[in-house]
Amino acid sequence: MAIRTEKRSHPAVPSSQNLDYVEKLGRTILRARVLEDKLGNLYRAGRIVGGVYLGKGQEALSGAGGLALRKGDIFAPLIRDMAGRLGFGEPMVDALRAYLGSRLGPMKGRDGNIHRGDLTRGILPMISHLGAMVSTVAGVLVAKRMKGEKGRVGLTCAGDGATSTGSFHEGLNLAAVEKLPLVVVVADNGYAYSTPNERQFACEHLVDRAKGYGVEGHEVDGTDPMACWKVLHHAVERAREGAGPQLVVGKLLRLCGHGEHDDGSYVEKKMKSSDRGRDCLKVMEEEMKKKGHEKEWQDWREEAQREVEQAVAKVSAEPVPDPFEEDWRATQSAGMVEVMVAS
Amino acid sequence: MSVTYLEAIRSAQEKALRDDPRVFIYGQDVGRFGGAFKATKNLAEKFPGRVMDSPISEDAMVGMAVGAAMEGMRPIVEMQFADFSTVGLNQMLNHAATTFWRTGKPCPMVLRLPSGGTPGSGPFHSQSMEAIYSHYPGIVVMTPATVEDAYTMLLEAIELPDPVVFCEHKLLYYHLKSEALPESAVPAFRARVVRAGRDITCVTYSAMVHEAVAAAGELAEEGYEVEVVDLRTVKPLDTDTVLASVARTGRLLAVGESWPWGGASAEVVARVASEGFELLDAPPKRLNAKDTPIPYHPNLWAAHRPTAVRIAAGLREVLRY
Numbered sequence: 001m002a003i004r005t006e007k008r009s010h011p012a013v014p015s016s017q018n019l020d021y022v023e024k025l026g027r028t029i030l031r032a033r034v035l036e037d038k039l040g041n042l043y044r045a046g047r048i049v050g051g052v053y054l055g056k057g058q059e060a061l062s063g064a065g066g067l068a069l070r071k072g073d074i075f076a077p078l079i080r081d082m083a084g085r086l087g088f089g090e091p092m093v094d095a096l097r098a099y100l101g102s103r104l105g106p107m108k109g110r111d112g113n114i115h116r117g118d119l120t121r122g123i124l125p126m127i128s129h130l131g132a133m134v135s136t137v138a139g140v141l142v143a144k145r146m147k148g149e150k151g152r153v154g155l156t157c158a159g160d161g162a163t164s165t166g167s168f169h170e171g172l173n174l175a176a177v178e179k180l181p182l183v184v185v186v187a188d189n190g191y192a193y194s195t196p197n198e199r200q201f202a203c204e205h206l207v208d209r210a211k212g213y214g215v216e217g218h219e220v221d222g223t224d225p226m227a228c229w230k231v232l233h234h235a236v237e238r239a240r241e242g243a244g245p246q247l248v249v250g251k252l253l254r255l256c257g258h259g260e261h262d263d264g265s266y267v268e269k270k271m272k273s274s275d276r277g278r279d280c281l282k283v284m285e286e287e288m289k290k291k292g293h294e295k296e297w298q299d300w301r302e303e304a305q306r307e308v309e310q311a312v313a314k315v316s317a318e319p320v321p322d323p324f325e326e327d328w329r330a331t332q333s334a335g336m337v338e339v340m341v342a343s
Numbered sequence: 344m345s346v347t348y349l350e351a352i353r354s355a356q357e358k359a360l361r362d363d364p365r366v367f368i369y370g371q372d373v374g375r376f377g378g379a380f381k382a383t384k385n386l387a388e389k390f391p392g393r394v395m396d397s398p399i400s401e402d403a404m405v406g407m408a409v410g411a412a413m414e415g416m417r418p419i420v421e422m423q424f425a426d427f428s429t430v431g432l433n434q435m436l437n438h439a440a441t442t443f444w445r446t447g448k449p450c451p452m453v454l455r456l457p458s459g460g461t462p463g464s465g466p467f468h469s470q471s472m473e474a475i476y477s478h479y480p481g482i483v484v485m486t487p488a489t490v491e492d493a494y495t496m497l498l499e500a501i502e503l504p505d506p507v508v509f510c511e512h513k514l515l516y517y518h519l520k521s522e523a524l525p526e527s528a529v530p531a532f533r534a535r536v537v538r539a540g541r542d543i544t545c546v547t548y549s550a551m552v553h554e555a556v557a558a559a560g561e562l563a564e565e566g567y568e569v570e571v572v573d574l575r576t577v578k579p580l581d582t583d584t585v586l587a588s589v590a591r592t593g594r595l596l597a598v599g600e601s602w603p604w605g606g607a608s609a610e611v612v613a614r615v616a617s618e619g620f621e622l623l624d625a626p627p628k629r630l631n632a633k634d635t636p637i638p639y640h641p642n643l644w645a646a647h648r649p650t651a652v653r654i655a656a657g658l659r660e661v662l663r664y
Contacts, residue, residue, distance in 0.1 A: 111445045119413055119448045127437050135403035136438065139410020139418075146367060146392070146416065167433070170403035177398055330444045330480035331505040333532075 019293065024087075025225055026288065027300050028063035029281050032083035034304040035092060038312060039099060043260045048099050053114050055080030057255035058187050060280035061220070063087045064228035065155050065185050065248075068236040074140050074154035076124040076133040079114045080187060080254065081157050090123055092311045102318040109321030130162035134171025134184060141180040153239045155183040161192025163209070164200055172245060176213045181239040183246045185232070187222060189254045190276070194266040207249040215245040222250030223278040226287075253277045346524055349516040351490045352382050352455075354524055355497035356419060360390045363417060366501060367393040369404060370421030370455075379423050380457055380516055401431035405454065409438045412452040417501055425456035425510065426470040439506040440481030449504035453497070458486075459512040459550055459600055460648055465639035471549070471599070474606035476508040477578040483507045483532075484578040486607075488552035490521035492575055495528035503531075512550040519553075534581035536588065540568035543594040543662055545654065546585055546611045548574040551598050557651035562658055569658060577607040585611060586619045593624035594661050598649050603631040625664035630657045 036054045043052040055062055058080045066087025069075055075088045082095065097105025098116035106118045107125065117125025124140070126133055137154040144152050162168050163186060175182040192200055203209065210217025216238060220231040228250060235246040253276055257264040271277055288297045346354070359366045368383055374396040377384035387394040397404045401422065408418035422428045428435070435454060442450035460469040477484045483505050487493045493511060500507040529535050537552060538559050545555045552573045559569035572588050574581065589595050595615050599608035608629045615627050632648045649657075 107445055108447070111441075115445070117446065119446055124410075124413070125446060127441070129433050129437055132402075132406060132434060132438060135400075135406030135434070136410035136413070138403070139407035139412075140414045141410075142407060143411040143414035143416040146411075147414075166430075167402050167406065170398070170400035171406060174398055174400055174403040174407060330440070331483065332443050332449055333483060333503050333505050 019296070021229075022226070022288075023296070023300070024067055025060070025063055025229055026284055026297065027304070028067060028083050028087040029059040029225065029284060030300050031086050031092065031304045031307065032059045032063060033281055034301070035086075035095060035308050036082055038308050039095075040260050042099070042312070049101065050112055052099070052260040053079040053258070054256050054260065055082050055254070057253055057279055058189065058222065059083035060225040060228045060284070061185065061187055061222040061232075061250035061252060062157065064225070064232040065157065065183070067229070068232040069153060069155055072122065073152055074122045074124065074137055076126060076137045076154070076156035077114075078126060078133070078157040078159065078162070080159070084157060085123065088123065089121065090118070092307060093315055094118065096311050096315040097318065100315050101320050102315050103321050104318050129167065131158065131165035131167030131169075131171060134158070134168055134182075135174055138171055138175040138178065138180050138182055141175075141182060142178060145180075151240055153181045153183060153236050155185065155236065157185045157187065159192060160186065160188040160190070160197060160200055160206065161195065162186070163206055164192075172213050172215070172247070175245045176215050179244040181242070181244075183232075183235050183239050183248060186247065186249045188249055188251050190271060191254075191267060193258045193262075205249070207247060210247040213245070213247070215247050216243060217247045217249070220248065220250045222252030223276065223280045223283055225280050225284045228280075251276055252280070255279055345520045345522060346490055347517055348490050348493045348511070348519040349380060349382060351494035351521070351524060352497055352511055353384060353386070355494045355501075356383065357386060357389070359417075359419075359498060359501045360386065360393060363501070365415060365417040366419065367395065367411070367416060368419045368421060369395050369397050369408060371397055371399055371423045373397075373421050378421060380513070382421065382455070401427050402434055405431035405434035406438065408452045408454075409434055409442065409450060412439070412450045412506075413442065413448065417451055419453045419455060419501065421455045422457065424468050425458040425472045426467050428454065428456055428472060432475070435476070435482070435506065435508070436479045440479050442481075443505065444481055450506050451504045453500045453507045453509050455509045455511060457513050458510040459514055460637055460644060461513050462641040462644060463639060464637070466636035469637040471510065471601035473508070473510050473577050474601050477607065477610075478605070481506065482578065483576065484510065485576045486510045486549040487575065488512070488515070488549050488573050490519055491525040492529070494524050496575065499528065499531050510549060514550045529575065532576050532579050532581060534572050534574045534584040536584070537571040537573050538569065540570035540592065542567045542569065542592055543596065543658055544570045544572060544585070544588040544592045545596045545598060545658060546572045546574060546588070546608075547598040548577055548607060549600065551600050551649060554649060554651045555598055555654055558654035558658060561651065561655045567658070567662055574607065574611075580607070580610060580614070582614050582618065585615060586622070589615055589619050590622045593622060595623065595627040596630060596654070596657050596661050597627065598630045598654055598657070600632055600648050603629070603634050606631070625661050628657055628661050630654060
């Protein structure tokens with residue numbers, strides 16, 4: 001059954017009693033934003049080869065998802081989930097190592113930017129084909145069930161565009177059949193690259209699809225940090241207690257282009273100035289100020305800035321991949337030693 | 344007491360399920376029903392919870408196996424027909440095959456493909472997919488031709504740390520028989536000389552091995568000794584065994600049941616031409632199916648794929664050069 005939160009629910013005003021609660025999300029949003037601003041600058045300075053894909057405006061929804069998970073859970077982010085990654089515990093240097101091609105990074109320069117992951121930490125490295133991670137996380141959860149590992153949740157992220165893929169459908173249906181503890185978070189930011197929702201799907205609300213899959217659905221205002229926190233924690237706990245897959249749809253806008261090469265000029269002005277175009281970071285900052293936590297906010301921001309500068313300095317000094325030291329082997333099989341004629 | 348090619352596949356899966364708690368089987372109708380070809384008959388009862396019916400979702404079936412493999416399991420995915428694995432290609436080629444390279448962590452899984460033509464099966468239940476999978480780095484592609492190989496190579500496939508595409512030929516399922524399951528195996532990734540000969544080498548794999556052996560028998564009556572090499576595994580390709588054979592015979596015919604554009608037979612010819620040019624006494628030749636979808640009617644189908652008669656004609660052509 002689809003549970004919709006109120007269309008315009010404003011956040012529970014953070015109080016000083018639960019500052020710890022607020023601090024986790026606030027710091028995560030700030031760290032992601034400061035890091036992504038830096039990545040944009042590094043891209044424009046020519047220090048990053050390839051694309052840079054940012055999640056500005058989506059940090060509250062993404063970060064709340066990462067923070068709702070525990071150690072031992074599985075997280076399979078998509079391209080706008082810096083906040084979710086940081087919230088789940090991916091070290092900031094991993095992002096920089098992937099973008100700057102450090103040999104010490106989890107992908108060793110073999111893959112870059114948002115296609116990074118660390119299986120030892122439970123972070124699955126996404127492939128670019130949208131929807132593909134849904135069934136993959138389902139597979140991890142089936143394996144955990146077979147191994148008798150209980151109480152683990154898998155969370156994966158998608159956008160409005162990914163919901164149109166066969167993979168998304170097949171994966172969510174499979175997870176529903178197996179009643180797996182899977183949370184699928186859809187960041188509905190109105191556009192898949194430049195294609196608006198009305199050219200993407202014809203249903204009124206994506207969350208209504210939950211009923212068709214036989215899973216629980218939740219809709220949330222993705223610009224509202226504390227609402228995201230509540231809904232994501234609820235969805236993750238529902239999955240953990242055995243209620244099967246959860247479909248969470250957050251409505252928001254990305255406050256940047258599809259990638260840093262794109263100015264996003266196709267996003268309608270009307271939409272930008274609507275409530276959906278609010279910046280979750282500003283929403284959170286306002287609430288903090290209202291409750292007299294301006295100083296804390298400022299401290300967190302400065303800490304994030306220091307952390308980013310230190311990480312950039314560290315990774316900038318790290319070695320880059322060397323084609324002569326690369327072993328150029330795509331399989332691990334011991335006997336598979338043939339050297340291709342063409343090489 | 345005899346064992347069919349299909350029973351060998353079932354026995355290998357049963358042994359793997361018994362010996363290794365990480366192994367499980369996932370596929371359409373593989374559970375209580377035992378699979379469309381009965382390759383998993385009785386396994387669901389013997390191994391409760393480890394032989395699971397999947398929805399008709401080839402993409403998600405393979406994606407699920409990728410996730411399970413990342414988590415340390417050894418999934419076997421049965422495609423109902425090799426042809427339907429096109430729907431799951433993305434997960435196999437872009438996900439399973441790239442995982443070790445990208446992450447340094449293994450993705451051990453087996454994709455079983457009931458492959459190849461049988462009379463009356465038509466365009467969508469007859470395909471041989473080894474060329475597509477072999478083209479992508481990161482996948483091992485096996486094409487067993489014998490009961491013994493069906494058994495030992497499937498066990499090997501399950502043990503390998505890499506994703507394996509296991510192309511089992513439907514035409515061999517029920518009719519190809521052996522006395523008993525083998526107790527030893529040809530070394531992994533090695534081709535095998537099926538029949539020794541000094542006049543010409545015929546390199547092939549899967550069901551075409553039997554057609555080639557029949558053609559060699561026909562040529563023997565004409566006084567030619569044909570050496571038949573069964574590749575067994577097409578990726579990686581055992582170039583050494585092929586070149587050694589061509590060094591003995593000086594002539595090559597490469598045969599494949601799949602389509603003529605590219606593929607394993609083309610790779611064999613390319614390697615021999617570039618690495619063994621001076622061993623050759625005649626231009627190497629290829630024989631494949633016709634470049635059309637696979638026909639339904641047996642009259643058309645018999646003319647579409649290489650058969651012993653066509654292979655014999657191809658061998659004669661190279662011999663007469």
